[in-house]
Each structure stands twice: as C-alpha cells, then as structure tokens.
Amino acid sequence: MRGGPPQAEQPDDGEGQAVLGTGPSSLYAHIVNKDDIDGLLIGRLCAQIVLPEPDPDAWQDQIRDVCAQLRDQYLKYPGVFRAALAMMPTNLDTLRVNEGLLAILLSGGIAPRTAAWAIDTLSLYVGAYALERSLLVQRQRREGDDWVLSRDDLVGRFEALPSDRFPQIRQHAGELTAGSGHDRFDFALGLIIGNLAHA
Template identity: 25%
Template sequence: MGLDRTTVVTAALELLDEAGLDKLTMRKVAERLGVQLNTVYWHASSKPRLLELMADTMLDGCADEPLPQPWEERARTLAGRYRAALLARRDGARVVAGTHVTEDHTLRFADALTGAFLSGGLAPAEAAWRTWALVYFTLGLVQEEQAGCGAGSRESLRQAAADGRYPALAVAVPHFGDFEDRFGHGVGLLVDGRTREPARRRD
C-alpha cells in the first residue's frame, strides 16, 4: 500500500481524537492504515517526530488571511485561532506542548504573531518574548481546560479558601471566571497591557 506523510499524520490525529494521547502508539497508527510498522517509521522516524508533525498540522490555517490590520486586533485574532486549533483536537495542547516544531504551519503562525507585535512598534526582543508568553499562556490554559478543570475545581478552591487562612484567595476566587474570561483577560495583558472585565461573574 502506497501512502504519504499526510496520510500517516491524518490517521494519527484520528486516533488521538478517539483514544487520547496516552493511548496513541506508532503500532496503532500502522494497524489503522493496514501497513507494516516500518512503513509508518519511514514517514515519521519516531513517536516524538510524529507528534511534531501532528502539532504542525493542527495549526494549518491559523496564520491565513484575512487578518485585522490594527496590530492589537491581529494579535488577538491569532491568539484566538491558536486556542481554537488546540481545542479542536483531543489533548491538543498536550501534543503541542511536548514538541519543538520547525515546520511550515507552526513557523507561519509564529511569524504572523511576531509580525503583529513588530508592526505595533515593539522592539524585536519584546516582540519575541510576547510571542513566547502568549503561546505558553495559551498552552497552559488549554491543558487545564481539556483536563476538565472547570467549575468543579473552582468550587473546591473556594471551599478550601473559605476557612479564613487564605483571605486574599477567598476574595478573589468568585471572580476567577470561566476559561473564556481567563483567556480574554490574559491575552489583553500580553498584547497591549489592557485588562478585560470578565463577561460573567460567579458567586
């Protein structure tokens, strides 16, 4: 059976969605494709390499035009697309967080985000660090979101902080907001230093 790298990566992403990252193996990719294991290794020399290719494929389209012209809105849009791409795949943030990708889709996204900061007048060093900070922030937040750390974990934290030993947390926890709130607030800080009032407050 003749196949190419794209077919291998597509099969791996399908398995990721079905079973999750912990159960994804090169052998299962080969079984899905009906080929010998060494055929998969021909297109992806190791599981880490396969994960790099999967991570890059997940970002396909993230940097595509049209994008807003104002640099702040462009950066926010790119950040939103990045989060959406991670959320679109089961364990998507875990896959990307464990890789160091130098493939086209990833580089195009990084170039577009860094370019947005540069067009806002930031020095190259500052543009680089804001790009890294925004990527790391989004990866960490989405990992929590995909792990199911939602309202239940917030309620547990509120109960733990309610005994008087953690007064600052007791005051702040009701305002933590959901993942949309946290993402919007964090992106606002990282893009241009402005905060955003959470859309909804929870008691």
C-alpha cells in the first residue's frame, strides 16, 4: 500500500483509532496512506515516554528504563507495535525518543555509530518482545489453543524427550523454561547494553 490511496484496511481491531481518538472517515481526511497512520500511532505512544536528563554514571539504567517504557506502551495496545517494526522514524515524537536514547548513549561514552546501531537493535528487540508476548496472550484467550502449555507441562515434555537425542534439553529443562514477568526481557537488554562499550 506504500504510496497508494487509502484502502479499507484499518489498524488491528480499531486500536489505532482508539489511540488517536478518531474514526476512519475523519482519520483519512488528514492522512495520505496507512504508512501515515502507522507513524501517527507510534508517535502518539512515544509521546508518553519520559526521557531522563543524560547521566554518564547511570546511562545503562536510563536506557533500560526507556526501553521498559516502550515495551509497556506496546503491550498496552497489542498490534500497534507491528507498525514500529516496519517504519522509519520520521514523526517528531518518535524522533524525540531516538534523540533521547542517542544523548544517553553518547553521555556514557559510546561511539556515535555504535550508539546509532544500538538504538536500532534495541528498538527491534523491544518490538519483537512485545509481538511475542501479545501473540501468546491472544492464543491463551482462544478456545482450543491447548498448545499454550504451562511451565510444568513444558518441563515434563522436555524431560520426556529421548535421552540419546536430547540429553542437554532433558538435563536443563528447568533452566530452559525459567523466568517470570519480564525476566528474560531484562536479561536480553543487559546483554545488549553491557556489551556496547566493547562493540
């Protein structure tokens, strides 16, 4: 649809309209195509992000906090983050967040190109994490989607695998399924942020 006239397709389940506080007819009176809608949606969410004053002594915690805010905004409106994965940031509110992230990273002594690529990496990870979480929640709500297993069920399946073919998975089933809340999100951010100075 890039560059073409607006079609009947709307943001998932009317969530985009809810975020922008408008309906389809008034929305299309002010935008060119669906790409414009995506930019407005992500910009509206980014406007809610609180950016700290860059602190060289706390830059890693500041980056984690901004990423967690973005994660929570995406999870509040499942489906909206799909737009973020496929767009270049041009909305001023979106650029404000990128400006803030860049300022934080530079204050921590991160080289400019490394900082720029880190913003891209972090944005992709936050979006992908939100996508995974929202898909899981959607499938848990559907009747008949019994493939969504509890941790105990998953551990049981791993431990029942043939020991000659899957010895490591059997032995470490607990570790493979460990974590609650956003533990894995925090772990992945730690890996990315902790290695920036050496990139």
